[in-house]
Amino acid sequence: MKRNIAVIGIGYVGLVTGLCLADLGFRVIFTDLDERKVELVLRGLSPIYEPGVQEKLAKHGSAGNIEATTDTVEAVTKSSVSFITVGTNNVDGEIDLSGVKGAAKDIGAGITERNDYHVAVVKSTVIPGTTDELVIPTIEAASGKVEGEDFGVCVNPEFLREGSAIRDFMNPDRIVVGYRDERACRVVEEVFSGIKSIIVKTDLRTAEMIKYANNAFLATKISFINEIANICELFGVDVTQVAYAIGLDFRINPEFLRAGCGFGGSCFPKDLRALISTARKKNYSPVLLEATLKVNDKQPLRMIELAKSVLGELRGRRVAVLGLAFKPETDDMREAPSIKIVQDLLKQGAVVAVHDPKAMERARAIFGENVEYAKSSLDALRGADCCSIVTEWREYAELPLEEAKKTMRVPLLVDGRRVIDPVKAADVGFIYRGIGYGKVIQ
Ligand code: NAD
Numbered sequence: 001m002k003r004n005i006a007v008i009g010i011g012y013v014g015l016v017t018g019l020c021l022a023d024l025g026f027r028v029i030f031t032d033l034d035e036r037k038v039e040l041v042l043r044g045l046s047p048i049y050e051p052g053v054q055e056k057l058a059k060h061g062s063a064g065n066i067e068a069t070t071d072t073v074e075a076v077t078k079s080s081v082s083f084i085t086v087g088t089n090n091v092d093g094e095i096d097l098s099g100v101k102g103a104a105k106d107i108g109a110g111i112t113e114r115n116d117y118h119v120a121v122v123k124s125t126v127i128p129g130t131t132d133e134l135v136i137p138t139i140e141a142a143s144g145k146v147e148g149e150d151f152g153v154c155v156n157p158e159f160l161r162e163g164s165a166i167r168d169f170m171n172p173d174r175i176v177v178g179y180r181d182e183r184a185c186r187v188v189e190e191v192f193s194g195i196k197s198i199i200v201k202t203d204l205r206t207a208e209m210i211k212y213a214n215n216a217f218l219a220t221k222i223s224f225i226n227e228i229a230n231i232c233e234l235f236g237v238d239v240t241q242v243a244y245a246i247g248l249d250f251r252i253n254p255e256f257l258r259a260g261c262g263f264g265g266s267c268f269p270k271d272l273r274a275l276i277s278t279a280r281k282k283n284y285s286p287v288l289l290e291a292t293l294k295v296n297d298k299q300p301l302r303m304i305e306l307a308k309s310v311l312g313e314l315r316g317r318r319v320a321v322l323g324l325a326f327k328p329e330t331d332d333m334r335e336a337p338s339i340k341i342v343q344d345l346l347k348q349g350a351v352v353a354v355h356d357p358k359a360m361e362r363a364r365a366i367f368g369e370n371v372e373y374a375k376s377s378l379d380a381l382r383g384a385d386c387c388s389i390v391t392e393w394r395e396y397a398e399l400p401l402e403e404a405k406k407t408m409r410v411p412l413l414v415d416g417r418r419v420i421d422p423v424k425a426a427d428v429g430f431i432y433r434g435i436g437y438g439k440v441i442q
Helices: 012-023 035-042 053-063 072-077 098-111 130-143 165-170 182-191 204-234 239-247 268-281 287-311 337-347 360-370 377-381 401-407 422-428
Strands: 004-008 027-031 066-069 081-084 118-122 151-155 175-179 199-202 318-322 351-355 386-389 412-415 431-434
Touching: 004 012, 004 072, 004 098, 012 027, 012 053, 012 066, 012 081, 012 165, 027 035, 027 072, 035 053, 035 066, 053 066, 053 165, 066 072, 072 098, 081 098, 081 182, 098 118, 098 130, 118 130, 118 182, 130 151, 130 204, 151 182, 151 204, 175 182, 175 204, 199 204, 204 239, 204 268, 204 287, 268 287, 287 337, 287 386, 287 412, 287 431, 318 337, 318 377, 337 351, 337 360, 351 360, 351 377, 377 401, 401 422, 412 422, 422 431
Parallel strands: 004 027, 004 081, 027 066, 081 118, 118 151, 175 199, 318 351, 318 386, 386 412, 412 431
Antiparallel strands: 151 175
């Protein structure tokens, strides 16, 4: 008999986790407070865009390997393992744990009726101490049961990247399992036995901290190269060559050394803020992490400065913004640099036309009627004074430059992701400006 697993929270992580667990042979019961998401999953339709998710949803839906409900308590009662994959957003810079608490309460209520050992797995990113101090006591209070006897809790942070989430989940660099009760750890190891990976076994708080340290390091690496990029511009140097050369040093490595208009998404900014605020509460001032965020806060606005360096004031200028999602292959716009860029352009009086292959619906909810929604990249560029590339979708890297130039009023290209070859752009007649590109090409 297949083990039933409840996955609480149908977001980017929950959906991918559940579908991959179904691939590994489990029966998955998805739960969410959001009826719309549950309804969509029941109809075999993905509430998000993520490569491979729609196909897996349809496949496992018709094979009867998954169900979905808003009743988490019942889903837990029917399962021997529950994954908590709810959001842990910031409220006023601090982590909001109400979703995690709600899920823990439901797990407690769900296991009251069960006589066997249940394992709750905290996959959401939570600050060190949350599982000890919030999740376990909440489950105990709601169930009247005892951790380590009637149920176990593990911390299993997720490292997937949106855009390649399924591949990352199934081929992780390592699986981290924080535990207190050996038995719970063994169950989680068994759940992941179909995935070939190193398992790092540790205590609950260390597992929670590993996730923050991981994200803080990657975010810092991006802000580092962005700062170097800004300095490169001052010296007439191209940051891509610098990044290539330093990336060959095995102590540095080439990943996450692409200069650009900043990082966004649902994790790096919020996790940094949460780590900073908890460190401060313990009277430690994390200056490096604060600087990482500071560099990133300003970086999107480099796009505006580059446009202004050619056009002067932007009032009345028509600017095309290509790319709204925080990265390619997702429709996720949470904390995307595009938001800051568009809002600043509007503040400066520019007329803004936007395009994204997948995020247009989400963009409408953010920008309303204040921008023009183009049907294609060329449509966005019609009559434009500036083409700004904000997300490195492949279609923008392959922009037909001749056609693009013909349709624009001023052939200015501001490359926020360094996806267009500056020399090629100049050959076609573009005025090229790029983040970290210090050479001026007219
Ligand atoms: P999300 O916002 O896309 O989805 C979270 C879902 O949880 C929402 O649908 C929400 O309705 C639901 N939810 C909230 N409280 C609930 C409750 N009590 N019961 C049932 N459902 C509830 O979030 P996400 O991007 O999937 O992230 C989930 C967690 O994973 C976060 O802690 C995040 O930091 C972490 N994480 C995210 C990523 C990523 O790339 N998105 C990667 C690694 C880790």
